[in-house]
Amino acid sequence: MMTIARVELDVPIPGPFDYAIGDAAVVVGALVAVPFGRRRQVGVVTALAETSAIDRSRLKCIERVLPIEPLTADTLALAAFCAEYYRHPLGQVLSIMLPTMLRKPDYGKRMRAWEYRFSADASELEASIKPRATGQRRLLQALQNAEALDAVQARLIYAGAPRVLREWVDKGWIEKRAARSKSAASSKISSLGPAAPPELTDEQQQAVDAISNTLGSFAPWLLYGVTGSGKTEVYLSLIERVAASGRQTLLLVPEINLTPQLEARVQDRFPDLEIVSLHSGLAEGERLSRWQKARNGQAMIVLGTRLAVFTPLPRLGLVIVDEEHDASFKQAEGLRYHARDLAVYVAKSASVPVLLGSATPSLETYANAIEKRYRSTSLTLRPSAEAPTVEFIDVRKQILDHGLSAEALAAISDCIGRAEQCLVYINRRGFAPVLLCRACGWMAQCQRCSARLTLHSRSLKLKCHYCGHEERIQRACPDCGNQDLQGLGQGTQRVEEALRTRLADARVLRVDSDSTRRRNAFAEMRNQIRSEQVDVLVGTQMLAKGHDFPKLTLVVILGADYALYSSDYRAGERLFQQLMQVAGRAGRADLPGRVLVQTEFPSHPVYQALARQDFSAYAADLLAERRHSGFPPYVYQAVLRAEAHREDQMWSFLRDAASKAASLVDANVTVYDCVPAPIFRVAGRYRGQLLLQAGSRAAMRHFLARWHPMLITPKASPVRWIIDVDPVEL
Amino acid sequence: MPHNTVILQASIVSREELRYTPAGIAVLAFTVEHHSRQTEAGQGRDVALTLDCVAIGETAQSLNQISPDTTLELRGFLGNRSSKSRWVVFHVTEFDLK
Numbered sequence: 063m064m065t066i067a068r069v070e071l072d073v074p075i076p077g078p079f080d081y082a083i084g085d086a087a088v089v090v091g092a093l094v095a096v097p098f099g100r101r102r103q104v105g106v107v108t109a110l111a112e113t114s115a116i117d118r119s120r121l122k123c124i125e126r127v128l129p130i131e132p133l134t135a136d137t138l139a140l141a142a143f144c145a146e147y148y149r150h151p152l153g154q155v156l157s158i159m160l161p162t163m164l165r166k167p168d169y170g171k172r173m174r175a176w177e178y179r180f181s182a183d184a185s186e187l188e189a190s191i192k193p194r195a196t197g198q199r200r201l202l203q204a205l206q207n208a209e210a211l212d213a214v215q216a217r218l219i220y221a222g223a224p225r226v227l228r229e230w231v232d233k234g235w236i237e238k239r240a241a242r243s244k245s246a247a248s249s250k251i252s253s254l255g256p257a258a259p260p261e262l263t264d265e266q267q268q269a270v271d272a273i274s275n276t277l278g279s280f281a282p283w284l285l286y287g288v289t290g291s292g293k294t295e296v297y298l299s300l301i302e303r304v305a306a307s308g309r310q311t312l313l314l315v316p317e318i319n320l321t322p323q324l325e326a327r328v329q330d331r332f333p334d335l336e337i338v339s340l341h342s343g344l345a346e347g348e349r350l351s352r353w354q355k356a357r358n359g360q361a362m363i364v365l366g367t368r369l370a371v372f373t374p375l376p377r378l379g380l381v382i383v384d385e386e387h388d389a390s391f392k393q394a395e396g397l398r399y400h401a402r403d404l405a406v407y408v409a410k411s412a413s414v415p416v417l418l419g420s421a422t423p424s425l426e427t428y429a430n431a432i433e434k435r436y437r438s439t440s441l442t443l444r445p446s447a448e449a450p451t452v453e454f455i456d457v458r459k460q461i462l463d464h465g466l467s468a469e470a471l472a473a474i475s476d477c478i479g480r481a482e483q484c485l486v487y488i489n490r491r492g493f494a495p496v497l498l499c500r501a502c503g504w505m506a507q508c509q510r511c512s513a514r515l516t517l518h519s520r521s522l523k524l525k526c527h528y529c530g531h532e533e534r535i536q537r538a539c540p541d542c543g544n545q546d547l548q549g550l551g552q553g554t555q556r557v558e559e560a561l562r563t564r565l566a567d568a569r570v571l572r573v574d575s576d577s578t579r580r581r582n583a584f585a586e587m588r589n590q591i592r593s594e595q596v597d598v599l600v601g602t603q604m605l606a607k608g609h610d611f612p613k614l615t616l617v618v619i620l621g622a623d624y625a626l627y628s629s630d631y632r633a634g635e636r637l638f639q640q641l642m643q644v645a646g647r648a649g650r651a652d653l654p655g656r657v658l659v660q661t662e663f664p665s666h667p668v669y670q671a672l673a674r675q676d677f678s679a680y681a682a683d684l685l686a687e688r689r690h691s692g693f694p695p696y697v698y699q700a701v702l703r704a705e706a707h708r709e710d711q712m713w714s715f716l717r718d719a720a721s722k723a724a725s726l727v728d729a730n731v732t733v734y735d736c737v738p739a740p741i742f743r744v745a746g747r748y749r750g751q752l753l754l755q756a757g758s759r760a761a762m763r764h765f766l767a768r769w770h771p772m773l774i775t776p777k778a779s780p781v782r783w784i785i786d787v788d789p790v791e792l
Numbered sequence: 793m794p795h796n797t798v799i800l801q802a803s804i805v806s807r808e809e810l811r812y813t814p815a816g817i818a819v820l821a822f823t824v825e826h827h828s829r830q831t832e833a834g835q836g837r838d839v840a841l842t843l844d845c846v847a848i849g850e851t852a853q854s855l856n857q858i859s860p861d862t863t864l865e866l867r868g869f870l871g872n873r874s875s876k877s878r879w880v881v882f883h884v885t886e887f888d889l890k
Contacts, residue, residue, distance in 0.1 A: 501874060535815045545849070
């Protein structure tokens with residue numbers, strides 16, 4: 063008789079943990095609430111057993127089974143693979159895969175949500191609010207603006223809402239009733255009937271046909287399509303075929319900001335199909351209901367950012383990864399998975415094709431295609447526009463005006479004169495990256511990081527972009543007392559300010575993670591740009607990805623040389639991808655595009671490749687370089703990252719780990735030296751790393767499986783560490 | 793405190809645009825000209841001097857209002873333009889109209 067459940071929990075200690083089943087009906091895959099230490103937690107049952115190594119009297123009992131279908135064997139297998147491959151505790155992997163609502167022990171207990179509305183005349187209520195009770199006033203306004211206000215919204219408007227609303231209900235001013243479900247209504251995007259599919263070009267048709275022929279079996283595909291070549295049309299045609307056979311498509315996109323745009327396009331095309339988008343910006347309840355629609359096969363198209371790769375899809379027919387080269391597919395902390403790689407795994411387990419689309423594929427994917435491990439198909443023509451012309455402004459002997467050359471300013475001014483839009487791209491936010499005292503050479507430094515503080519002029523703050531520390535801008539140099547401190551270098555704010563003073567009539571809009579912090583801010587800005595209320599955009603990489611602005615004809619690139627100084631072997635690849643992408647914003651429809659790059663190195667290969675708009679030649683050069691110097695994709699890497707408040711503790715952990723690695727005497731794996739991380743100190747912690755390289759994925763997996771358990775220390779250690787498998791940054 | 797005091801009668805001949813430090817403090821860079829007769833080793837002689845100056849805060853703001861060619865008595869100290877330069881700049885801390 064199975065009386066023991068083995069449960070994986072979201073704790074840093076490796077599981078599973080044994081619990082007595084009691085009288086609960088427990089199956090493998092069930093989500094259960096269990097006591098753990100002093101807390102209650104949700105865990106996933108991964109096995110049932112008859113006996114436990116723990117004495118029966120000390121065994122705790124499963125408290126309840128969450129009222130939700132158990133996870134399938136496929137989902138559990140994906141979790142197990144992630145745990146093993148990325149060397150992460152299985153319980154934590156499972157927890158990351160589940161919507162937050164399902165991580166709550168009381169899930170499903172009080173499903174009833176309340177909402178409030180006026181019961182009668184509001185004047186008495188209005189009169190009762192004291193002038194300084196602004197929270198209550200906000201609640202009143204919300205009640206007046208909406209037909210009904212639900213309890214969750216109310217709390218967001220005013221933290222004291224539960225008390226106030228109870229009071230108002232007691233006085234008979236408002237009434238409380240069970241909330242009506244409205245998820246069905248809100249998830250549907252209004253549509254003017256199906257948009258007629260444009261006729262495919264020959265190239266697009268060939269791609270669709272070739273990929274369609276592999277439906278029903280595992281086949282990895284690279285869709286290499288230059289910007290403006292219509293990759294999305296290929297996706298849509300394939301989705302149509304997959305949906306026609308009753309199967310689901312998983313479409314992964316790099317950035318949350320891109321999902322609404324794409325969702326609208328997909329929904330317009332397929333008004334009768336259920337589409338759900340999944341990303342981290344959703345409210346918990348909404349995410350759960352969408353997840354369930356995907357899981358029960360109701361949603362035919364699941365669109366999402368990297369986390370969506372974990373969505374259980376019972377009738378999966380096709381996986382698409384758009385902009386597959388994008389770094390945001392790699393999770394940067396915790397479970398450091400790569401959603402593109404997992405997408406290939408998911409497609410393989412479901413025996414369906416996976417389509418990796420990009421104008422600048424990652425070298426990993428590109429090498430797979432060249433060496434015929436992946437099939438490939440390309441779109442080389444731009445049906446809607448010419449390739450932009452790329453010119454360089456040599457700034458070696460120029461005095462720049464807040465980072466802008468006279469030529470760039472003139473081009474921007476001409477562009478505005480033609481009533482077209484222009485984008486000034488500078489991938490650095492803030493006003494200036496350094497605050498400097500010229501009298502003595504002092505620079506503002508973060509006290510907790512080995513990094514300089516960035517000057518933010520709007521908020522009059524110095525901010526650390528590594529640990530988030532903020533402080534007021536000093537009035538005088540703390541070393542010598544000089545008050546004439548200066549910002550050195552350029553960020554988006556400085557360029558924005560300079561453009562406003564130089565081009566007094568121009569409407570300048572800055573788009574970076576500071577100006578779009580507010581909810582919906584980015585969507586509003588997009589509308590402003592599309593409705594031509596903006597002449598000049600100043601922005602970071604946020605603007606580089608996938609947005610179509612028909613009136614945008616000029617792209618000015620500033621400060622790109624910075625990336626050439628990087629010690630990361632991927633810097634060139636990344637810079638090229640970024641530049642190609644941002645250059646692709648210039649010129650759409652019938653307006654030719656122009657790209658101006660300000661640089662001190664106009665003859666650098668990366669810029670020359672950009673000028674020729676030639677990805678394949680540049681990729682071939684980079685791949686030859688990588689092969690020659692023994693870097694990925696020709697080797698497989700893992701890096702052990704460690705950090706501690708005391709430098710000696712960090713080093714001794716890493717050295718110990720290195721000697722344990724050496725003791726395994728594995729000829730297939732090279733263990734390098736322990737080195738400081740590129741930013742040595744962040745938030746008061748010293749950081750170091752140890753790089754491992756192997757000739758094959760299997761050799762690395764095998765080695766890590768032996769080495770990783772040796773690193774785990776039983777007691778609480780002052781050193782935090784993680785193994786980053788297939789790191790994208792060193 | 794070791795001495796570094798300069799008193800100079802001069803007039804402003806050119807002036808950069810008033811600018812502000814990131815903390816919002818006004819800074820004015822300007823150039824003055826001075827002409828006088830001085831005695832050197834028992835011999836009277838003419839002296840002409842053109843000098844780069846800087847003023848900070850309220851002094852900067854007031855100097856920005858002064859019409860050029862007004863003769864001023866400037867008081868302050870000398871320093872190098874930057875840690876990497878030997879160029880001398882007169883830091884004006886007070887002034888009077890003459």
